[in-house]
Amino acid sequence: MVPVNVDKVSKACNGDNNAFSDLIQERKADIYKMAYTYMKNQEDALDVVHDVVYKALISMKKLKNPEFYNTWLTRITVNCCINNIKKRKKLARFKEEQGYAEELEQISDCSQDNGDLISSTDLFNAIDKLNVEQRTVVVLKYYQDLTLTQIADILVCPLSTVKTRLNKALSLLRMELKAGYNESLSR
Amino acid sequence: MKACQDDFDNIEVPSIQLDMMVSKAINEGKRHLKIRRRVSMSASVALLGICILSNGPGVCKYTLCRLGF
Secondary structure (H helix, E strand, O other): OOOOOHHHHHHHHHHOHHHHHHHHHHHHHHHHHHHHHHHHHHHHHHHHHHHHHHHHOOOEEEEEOOHHHHHHHHHHHHHHHHHHHHHHHHHHHHHHOOHHHHHHHHHOOOOOOOHHHHHHHHHHHHHHHHOOOHHHHHHHHHHHHHEEEEEEEEOOOOHHHHHHHHHHHHHHHHHHHHHHHHHHHHO | HHHHHHHHHOOOOOOHHHHHHHHHHHHHHHHHHHHHHHHHHHHHHHHHHHHHHHHHHHHHHHHHHHHHO
């Protein structure tokens, strides 16, 4: 993650739009990737990016401590993703519509071998089956590489809750992947 | 969980669309802030006007004189 430029954040808080643009340019790829892990398609991920930038610009003055800019922006991103998922109720439809073909194509483009490809797709699908809260913790922990304390700050919940969600998510993922593995063996 | 990080890094970013979306959002945000500022200014002016007028013609005349009208 890009380190926070406190001066620039302070300028943006005081209404400097150029400073705000620079800050967003630094983090836009991160925001998009995070949105994509939730939404699983480009259009919706871009919509989330739009919402995040818009909300961040409007509420920039509400950011009291510039040091927490990254946490604040991540929180906005997570909230926008969750709101979009709730609003459009696409969560169930994504699994059918997106299919595995696109993911397989994308992963194979990265020249991975077949074994990696299958495990990666399985993991992606297994994460999809988690509920939004558990998925958020997994995404922030393993995709964004944040600490549990940072995740607790972002989600505004106690550290113990984050730990519980992560443990539940991991045990569900283990079960899901085990089931998938057994299924592939029996074929 | 290394696969997670790899998946995340391998997500393709559509730079052109992303830039367009970001600039669109920034423009919309600026417009929103401008409208918000105008509305709050208008509301303040309207409130001041109502206060002056509701105090009767004497106070109104006095205030207008003080303001240089």
